Amino acid sequence: MPKIKDPRTEISFFRDEIPILMMPVRLETRFRQGPAPELLVRVYPDDCSIDSFEPELSASEIDSARKYWLAVYAAGLFPDQERGAWRALAGAYGSGRAQFILENFQPLDPPPTTRPKKSRPEDLLLTIATDAAPSSTEADALLAYWTAAWRAQGRAKELELARSTLVGVVGGDKQADALLDRYTPSNFRTKGAAGIGVETIFVVFPPAGKAKTRSWSRAATAELMPDVFVFIGINGGVEEVVELGEPVITPLVVSPDPSAPEALQLRHDKDGSLIFPDEMLWMVDFDRAVKSGMGFRIRLTPAQASRGFERVLVVGIRGSDEKLAATELETLIAHQRSSRAGYAVIPQGTPTNNTDGGSSGWSRTDDPDESFDAMRTDRLFTDTPVWLDKADGQWLTELLGLSGSAFGKVANSDGRDQADARAMNAALWPATMGYWMHTMMSPIFDDATTASTREFFTNFVLGRGALPAVRIGNQPYGILPATAYSRMLWPSPSEGGGVGGTKFLDGLYRLIRAMDNDWKSMAGSVSFSGKPGDPHKILLDILGLHAGSVEFTQRYAESTEQLYNRLSIDGLGPLVSLLIVAGLVKRATDQLATFGYTGTPPDIVRK
Numbered sequence: 001m002p003k004i005k006d007p008r009t010e011i012s013f014f015r016d017e018i019p020i021l022m023m024p025v026r027l028e029t030r031f032r033q034g035p036a037p038e039l040l041v042r043v044y045p046d047d048c049s050i051d052s053f054e055p056e057l058s059a060s061e062i063d064s065a066r067k068y069w070l071a072v073y074a075a076g077l078f079p080d081q082e083r084g085a086w087r088a089l090a091g092a093y094g095s096g097r098a099q100f101i102l103e104n105f106q107p108l109d110p111p112p113t114t115r116p117k118k119s120r121p122e123d124l125l126l127t128i129a130t131d132a133a134p135s136s137t138e139a140d141a142l143l144a145y146w147t148a149a150w151r152a153q154g155r156a157k158e159l160e161l162a163r164s165t166l167v168g169v170v171g172g173d174k175q176a177d178a179l180l181d182r183y184t185p186s187n188f189r190t191k192g193a194a195g196i197g198v199e200t201i202f203v204v205f206p207p208a209g210k211a212k213t214r215s216w217s218r219a220a221t222a223e224l225m226p227d228v229f230v231f232i233g234i235n236g237g238v239e240e241v242v243e244l245g246e247p248v249i250t251p252l253v254v255s256p257d258p259s260a261p262e263a264l265q266l267r268h269d270k271d272g273s274l275i276f277p278d279e280m281l282w283m284v285d286f287d288r289a290v291k292s293g294m295g296f297r298i299r300l301t302p303a304q305a306s307r308g309f310e311r312v313l314v315v316g317i318r319g320s321d322e323k324l325a326a327t328e329l330e331t332l333i334a335h336q337r338s339s340r341a342g343y344a345v346i347p348q349g350t351p352t353n354n355t356d357g358g359s360s361g362w363s364r365t366d367d368p369d370e371s372f373d374a375m376r377t378d379r380l381f382t383d384t385p386v387w388l389d390k391a392d393g394q395w396l397t398e399l400l401g402l403s404g405s406a407f408g409k410v411a412n413s414d415g416r417d418q419a420d421a422r423a424m425n426a427a428l429w430p431a432t433m434g435y436w437m438h439t440m441m442s443p444i445f446d447d448a449t450t451a452s453t454r455e456f457f458t459n460f461v462l463g464r465g466a467l468p469a470v471r472i473g474n475q476p477y478g479i480l481p482a483t484a485y486s487r488m489l490w491p492s493p494s495e496g497g498g499v500g501g502t503k504f505l506d507g508l509y510r511l512i513r514a515m516d517n518d519w520k521s522m523a524g525s526v527s528f529s530g531k532p533g534d535p536h537k538i539l540l541d542i543l544g545l546h547a548g549s550v551e552f553t554q555r556y557a558e559s560t561e562q563l564y565n566r567l568s569i570d571g572l573g574p575l576v577s578l579l580i581v582a583g584l585v586k587r588a589t590d591q592l593a594t595f596g597y598t599g600t601p602p603d604i605v606r607k
Contacts (some may be wrong), residue, residue, distance in 0.1 A: 004227040004319040006244055011317060018322050019481075021329070021400065023048050023224065027314060037305035039298040042289055043229060043314055045222035047475045050254060052220035053335030057104060059211040064089055065105040066205060069112075070127045070186045073203050076118025079376075086375060087368040093340060095371035095411065100338035102375075109133070109204040116201055123197035126150060126185035131207045134179065141169035142183050143200040150188060150198055219257035219279070223332050225250070226316025231296045233304075234311040241298060241309075248293035248316070253279040322401065330406045337410055341473030342366065344411035345392050348420075348464055352476050362474045371411060379405075380414040387459060388422050391415065392468040399467055399481070417468055425458045433457065439562075452504040485513070 004010045014020070028042040057065070068089045075081035090098040106112055118125060126146055133139060145166040152158035167176045185200060192198070225248050233241035256266040256277065264277050276284055282292040289295030296314075320328065337343035350361035374380055381391035383404060390398075393413025397406050407413040434454060437445045445453075460466075467479040488509070527541035567573045 003247065004317055007226070007228060007230055007315070007317045008242070008244070010319070014317075019401070020317065021325075022315075024477075025049075025314060027312070029312065031300075031305060031308070033305065037300045037302065039233070039296075039300055039305075039309075040286060041231060041296040041298065041312070041314065042286070043294045043296075044283075045225060045252065045254065048472050048477055049222045049224055049332075050220055051223045051332055051335050052255070052341075053339050054215065054217060056212050056217065057101060058215045058217075059213055060215065061093065061101050062105055062208075062211055064092060065101050066129060067186075068102065069107050069205075070129055070203060072112075073107075073115055073127050073201065074125045074187050074190075076123065076125050077115060078118065078121050081121065083369065083372050086372050090366070090368035090371060090375075094342050095366050095368065095375070096337045096342040097340050099371075099375055099409065105206070107203050107205055109202070116199070119197055122193065124150070124187075124190060124192050124199075126188060126190075126198065126200040128183050128185050128200065128202050129205060130183060130202060131205050133202050133204050134183065138170055138179060139202060141166050142179055143202075145180075146185055146188065146200040147198050150185075150200075214258065217259050219253045219260075220255040222252040222254050224318060224328055225252055226318050228293060229296075229314050229316040231298060232313040232315070233298070233309040234313070235307070235309055240304065241300075243296060243298055245296055245316075246291055246293040249282070252282075252292075252294070254283070256280065326401050326403070329400070330402050333402075333406060333410070336472055342411070342471075344471045345396070345407070345413050345415055346469040346471050346476055347412055347415055348417040348468075350476075362471065362476075366411075374409070374411065374414075379408040380410070381408070388426075389419060392418050396467060396470070396479075400479075415468065417464060418462070421462045421464045422458060425461065429454055429458060449504065453508075456504075456508065485509075485516075 024046045026044040026046055028044070030040045032038045032040060068085045071085035071088075072082050075085070086098070089101070092098075093101065110116065116125060128142070128146070134142065145162050148162035148165075149159055152162065163176065166179075167173055170176050170179060183202075228247050229245040231241070231243045231245065232239050257264070257279075260277065266277060266280065267275050269275050274284075281288040282294050283289070286295055286297075290297055318325070333343060346361065351358060352360055354360050381393050383394055384390055391413065392415040393407035393410060395418050396402075396413070397404060400406075434450065437450045437453065438447075465478065466481050469476055469478045471477070527538045527545070529538075529542065531538050564573050
């Protein structure tokens with residue numbers, strides 16, 4: 001799809017069934033007074049749009065990967081020993097980047113899938129790292145030598161015997177010294193008890209190519225930015241000012257490029273002032289920001305300049321078909337997950353801020369023990385068609401319209417927060433809204449309406465939100481499905497479809513719209529900053545508000561059916577029924593009292 005020229009008109013060509021993912025931006029505003037007053041607006045991309053991924057491995061990353069694989073091979077398929085190697089790698093680079101390093105640097109022979117196995121945890125596998133294995137004859141001689149040398153434990157006679165055997169095979173002392181110098185086990189100095197099993201193996205890595213010398217080698221960019229932004233200034237619910245910006249430059253560079261020539265680097269001049277490279281000028285030069293589509297210079301009337309705006313918005317859309325857009329978003333998520341900062345699903349209840357009572361759920365160094373098991377699997381969760389069994393990662397994948405692999409390895413994507421919320425809805429329904437509709441409001445609601453309401457409630461009503469929250473770096477993001485419900489055109493009942501049939505949904509929609517009107521009228525009595533009146537009283541009212549319920553009122557009520565079922569549990573249902581039918585109310589009361597039920601049977605039972 002070509003770039004959008006004016007989203008105010010071209011948004012009408014978008015298909016309604018394709019949702020739009022709105023990613024946040026940060027705004028900075030300043031009023032400039034004078035003969036021609038202006039509002040200056042800067043737009044900055046948020047963390048969720050930044051791509052700082054490094055596709056090439058650095059020399060230090062390759063060296064760390066080599067050490068990891070040697071330690072893993074030495075573990076001999078014992079997970080507890082492999083865990084230590086993972087701790088070192090993930091602690092240095094973060095779990096996401098560490099996984100990316102291992103996916104892109106692995107031994108050639110033996111491949112990771114055919115690693116040798118130790119018989120016991122205490123046995124020892126001596127690992128020799130190389131990118132070019134010797135001939136088979138030399139290899140066998142070296143393996144035998146290093147195994148015998150470790151068993152010798154410094155005993156001169158045994159060491160001399162092992163060396164003489166090696167010299168005899170390779171054809172001389174010089175050849176033996178050269179081989180021993182080049183092929184030395186990385187863990188030869190590992191201590192072990194006498195009598196343990198010892199074996200030496202070669203671990204052949206890819207040839208050392210040209211690796212970058214530093215971990216940061218390219219400029220970070222803001223991805224998936226709109227083609228053009230639109231500024232909207234609102235007063236009294238009316239859009240007073242609407243202005244179209246310039247096309248947003250692509251790529252939008254948001255950091256220095258360490259690989260650029262020195263003359264194009266971020267640097268100081270002789271006076272100590274910063275000199276920015278041309279692609280970064282939009283961040284510090286307002287006129288360049290306007291030309292780059294990341295700023296607005298809004299001309300104001302004197303009235304607008306004096307009162308300002310109640311609300312300002314900057315929105316834009318990106319011209320891309322749904323398949324390309326999904327691919328672009330998947331790529332951005334994969335890059336963010338494979339960067340040092342990382343990408344993860346946030347479990348429900350994770351604190352987002354540090355408090356006196358505890359720290360937030362984010363740490364500069366993630367817990368390698370938590371990511372160890374995830375690293376060893378190809379996918380953290382299995383897709384299922386069962387609505388109530390889907391993992392959090394599957395909900396994100398499906399509702400964002402991405403492919404199945406998008407969240408397969410994202411941390412915590414195997415969480416069950418969404419499934420637990422739906423299970424709790426199903427568990428609470430009979431004792432809450434189900435009881436109210438079926439018993440207390442009967443016959444206002446028939447059985448079909450109650451069943452349809454139950455199906456809608458247990459599947460779609462979630463206090464936790466329809467999608468899990470995610471973390472990009474140290475910034476948490478909630479994903480909130482939203483629409484203009486007042487503009488929804490529901491299908492007529494004759495079209496069929498929908499949960500409980502469209503007749504039910506149409507009635508539910510009209511009922512919720514009526515409730516929404518009641519809510520809006522009552523919301524006007526809630527105190528808020530800027531509300532007319534005594535500011536001290538308003539402040540106290542605001543401070544007295546609670547985010548959750550602080551009291552409840554309970555009403556006791558029981559029906560004939562409920563009373564009968566309770567008595568039937570104790571085996572008294574049929575007996576009491578006979579007594580009541582016979583008109584023996586007094587005797588029935590006495591019988592109830594002997595089992596802890598006090599009071600007179602309800603009038604409805606007596607009748």
